[in-house]
Amino acid sequence: MSARISKGYITHHPIIEFKRGKKVKFFFEGQVLEGYEGEPIAAALHANGIKVLSYSVRYQRPRGFFCAVGKCASCLMEVDGRENVMVCMEPLREGMRVRRQRR
Amino acid sequence: MRYQLGIVGGGPAGMMAALIGDRFGIKTILIDDNPALGGQLIKQTHKFFGSKDHYCGYRGFQIGSILREEIAKSKVEVITSATVTGIYPGFILGLHHKERYQEVGCDAVIVATGAKEKFLIFENNDLPGVYGAGAVQTLMNVYGVFPGRRALMIGSGNIGLIVTYQLLQAGVEVPFLVEILPEIGGWFVHAAKIARAGTRILTSHTIISALGEEEVEGAVIAKVDDQFHPVSGSEVTIDVDLICLAVGLSPLSDLLWQVGCRMEFIPELGGYLAWHNERMETTVPGLYVAGDVAGIEEATTAMLEGKVAAISAVSHLLGPSDELSAMQREIIRELDDLRSGDFSQVVSRGLRRLYDRP
Numbered sequence: 001m002s003a004r005i006s007k008g009y010i011t012h013h014p015i016i017e018f019k020r021g022k023k024v025k026f027f028f029e030g031q032v033l034e035g036y037e038g039e040p041i042a043a044a045l046h047a048n049g050i051k052v053l054s055y056s057v058r059y060q061r062p063r064g065f066f067c068a069v070g071k072c073a074s075c076l077m078e079v080d081g082r083e084n085v086m087v088c089m090e091p092l093r094e095g096m097r098v099r100r101q102r103r
Numbered sequence: 104m105r106y107q108l109g110i111v112g113g114g115p116a117g118m119m120a121a122l123i124g125d126r127f128g129i130k131t132i133l134i135d136d137n138p139a140l141g142g143q144l145i146k147q148t149h150k151f152f153g154s155k156d157h158y159c160g161y162r163g164f165q166i167g168s169i170l171r172e173e174i175a176k177s178k179v180e181v182i183t184s185a186t187v188t189g190i191y192p193g194f195i196l197g198l199h200h201k202e203r204y205q206e207v208g209c210d211a212v213i214v215a216t217g218a219k220e221k222f223l224i225f226e227n228n229d230l231p232g233v234y235g236a237g238a239v240q241t242l243m244n245v246y247g248v249f250p251g252r253r254a255l256m257i258g259s260g261n262i263g264l265i266v267t268y269q270l271l272q273a274g275v276e277v278p279f280l281v282e283i284l285p286e287i288g289g290w291f292v293h294a295a296k297i298a299r300a301g302t303r304i305l306t307s308h309t310i311i312s313a314l315g316e317e318e319v320e321g322a323v324i325a326k327v328d329d330q331f332h333p334v335s336g337s338e339v340t341i342d343v344d345l346i347c348l349a350v351g352l353s354p355l356s357d358l359l360w361q362v363g364c365r366m367e368f369i370p371e372l373g374g375y376l377a378w379h380n381e382r383m384e385t386t387v388p389g390l391y392v393a394g395d396v397a398g399i400e401e402a403t404t405a406m407l408e409g410k411v412a413a414i415s416a417v418s419h420l421l422g423p424s425d426e427l428s429a430m431q432r433e434i435i436r437e438l439d440d441l442r443s444g445d446f447s448q449v450v451s452r453g454l455r456r457l458y459d460r461p
Contacts, residue, residue: 003272003273003274004274005249005274008248008249009247009248009249010243010247010248010249010273010274011247013247013272013273014272015148015162015272016148016164016244016247018246018247020247039246039248040246043242043246043248046242046248046250047248047249051231051232051317051318052231052317052318053231056229061229062229062230062231062316062317062318063229063231064230064231064232064233064234064318065231065234065238066220066222066233066234066235066238067219067220067235067237067238068234068235068237068238068239068241068242069137069219069237069238069241070136070137070186071219071355072219072220072235088238089136089137089138091138
């Protein structure tokens with residue numbers, strides 16, 4: 001089993017060949033990050049080491065994703081000013097502005 | 104727009120149902136909330152068992168591609184990135200698609216929405232880094248994201264065993280898999296593979312807590328007694344940054360509740376599901392179920408159930424025929440064969456309980 005990892009992504013996998021979109025820049029809390037176009041925003045954030053997607057409303061507990069298939073609503077973020085975007089489903093585009101929602 | 108057959112969910116069951124509908128000349132629409140068809144097949148890298156008819160020897164994602172290509176060649180209309188939000192009188196499907204609400208009318212509907220992962224209660228279970236096993240599969244097998252350095256797997260059913268192997272393939276260390284029951288739940292062949300690769304499978308063990316402030320930095324596991332209570336003094340702290348829950352699935356049956364199907368609670372099949380018979384007919388005439396939403400199993404049975412449901416829908420739309428019922432009986436027989444093994448005892452018992460309720 002000989003996977004190779006680079007910058008949070010699996011670059012060589014024993015079985016799977018990943019077809020990725022072109023590299024794009026996007027913003028997370030004002031910080032410039034890189035990801036691949038078309039992958040879910042949550043995947044790009046995770047590859048960049050960002051696991052905390054928001055803080056819970058009442059107790060400010062950190063929230064990450066859980067299901068990655070648009071069912072659990074644990075990954076809601078603000079994207080280009082739109083609130084409550086499920087970032088595990090929403091494809092990444094060049095220049096997107098992604099923020100943790102605060103309410 | 105009006106269609107004869109509307110199928111909600113484009114996984115193995117829904118895609119197969121759509122292909123059968125199309126084969127009988129039925130005007131069919133297939134709707135899925137993901138960006139592409141395939142359901143959970145797209146992240147399954149293990150090879151399937153069974154016979155040639157059941158895509159034996161192919162990996163899950165390859166089966167997904169084959170079905171997707173067949174659908175592309177057919178007359179089936181496909182809408183992806185669309186969520187069906189409700190099924191209204193006259194089988195009007197409400198759709199949320201491209202930031203808009205739309206409606207699609209159908210004469211018959213097959214609900215093949217699949218399942219969602221079950222959760223587990225333990226301290227700090229909401230920390231980022233506690234993920235469903237399926238979520239980790241999506242992250243690493245579909246998008247090639249490295250999910251974490253060291254993982255703890257919880258649950259030794261086939262999903263727990265297979266995803267452990269896939270984590271190892273992706274370069275993640277998996278020192279431990281804990282299983283609360285005294286025996287491994289999944290197939291021996293999968294368990295043996297991960298044991299050979301160095302994962303210790305601890306039966307009669309569970310997770311007590313996740314450790315960490317902002318994200319998972321460790322976990323505490325412990326032995327359990329025969330009442331499943333943790334044995335005090337047996338706690339061990341382990342160094343992990345990823346905790347995968349593979350503690351079962353439950354049917355995604357929201358639409359079936361909403362539409363007014365009679366619902367039954369069958370723990371052997373994953374929880375609440377719409378009552379149905381072996382022809383996949385629910386208590387709502389013209390509405391059928393197939394795949395995990397009709398009881399948690401796996402992709403091979405889901406595809407066969409998709410065929411059975413589609414044949415029921417075709418008979419409803421075009422009128423019954425000897426050809427259709429013979430074809431359907433044959434597939435139901437195949438399903439019975441697949442479920443005759445030891446590992447299907449629980450599912451078979453659940454289905455018997457379901458069918459026995461009038």
